[in-house]
Amino acid sequence: GTLTELDARVSVCRACPRLVAWREEVAVTKRRAFAGEPYWGRPIPGWGDPEPRVLIVGLAPAAHGGNRTGRIFTGDRSGDWLFASLHRVGLAAQATSVHAGDGQRLLGGRMVAAVRCAPPANKPTTQERDTCAPWLEEELRLVLPSVRAIVALGSYGWDATLRTLAALRAQVPRPRPKFGHGVDATLPKPSGGTFHLLGSFHPSQQNTFTGRLTEPMLDAVMARAKEVSDV
Numbered sequence: 137g138t139l140t141e142l143d144a145r146v147s148v149c150r151a152c153p154r155l156v157a158w159r160e161e162v163a164v165t166k167r168r169a170f171a172g173e174p175y176w177g178r179p180i181p182g183w184g185d186p187e188p189r190v191l192i193v194g195l196a197p198a199a200h201g202g203n204r205t206g207r208i209f210t211g212d213r214s215g216d217w218l219f220a221s222l223h224r225v226g227l228a229a230q231a232t233s234v235h236a237g238d239g240q241r242l243l244g245g246r247m248v249a250a251v252r253c254a255p256p257a258n259k260p261t262t263q264e265r266d267t268c269a270p271w272l273e274e275e276l277r278l279v280l281p282s283v284r285a286i287v288a289l290g291s292y293g294w295d296a297t298l299r300t301l302a303a304l305r306a307q308v309p310r311p312r313p314k315f316g317h318g319v320d321a322t323l324p325k326p327s328g329g330t331f332h333l334l335g336s337f338h339p340s341q342q343n344t345f346t347g348r349l350t351e352p353m354l355d356a357v358m359a360r361a362k363e364v365s366d367v
């Protein structure tokens with residue numbers, strides 16, 4: 137398969153009844169500020185360079201962000217932080233990501249969500265996580281050959297990446313490297329060679345409002361990703 141085929145198949149996935157109901161309900165009721173806009177209301181495909189050097193793995197699309205705009209991290213507060221940081225270090229063409237036609241580009245990078253449909257309260261169940269895992273496996277199988285760094289956002293993105301590598305039969309070391317902000321683990325690819333798995337706190341409002349994650353902290357991880365990837 138190709139990424140285009142993967143995107144076509146994932147965009148019509150209805151495997152999780154609770155998430156299908158939620159993503160579609162949100163797309164009909166909408167948030168007042170976006171009442172006049174169409175909502176995507178479907179699974180969010182990976183976005184960016186088809187042969188990325190840097191891959192960013194997030195949790196799931198936001199109900200009024202990616203689930204509205206159809207592009208991951210686009211049109212929500214987490215994305216505001218993420219794209220501003222990527223732009224500061226030279227991994228994104230623009231500092232903001234507002235809608236799918238805004239001209240934003242990732243420079244040598246790609247983004248994907250571990251769970252591709254917006255979950256209520258941003259919390260997928262374990263069953264939903266596992267149901268969506270094959271899509272991430274397929275995406276990583278296709279893009280890992282060019283990847284030099286994966287930035288995992290939060291322990292959710294970190295664990296999803298490690299589980300996916302194991303599913304792809306990469307020789308993940310035991311004990312598995314533990315998530316932390318700024319952790320840099322060298323891991324084997326299934327097809328040979330290695331890449332850096334970099335941990336970052338998720339730029340959720342919970343982390344950014346409280347100061348648990350600051351702009352310099354996020355920039356440091358993104359700059360490291362750029363440095364080890366030769367972008």
Ligand code: SF4
Pocket residue numbers: 146149150151152155156179251252253264267268269271
């Ligand atoms: Fe399909 Fe994943 Fe959405 Fe579940 S979360 S419906 S598996 S795309």
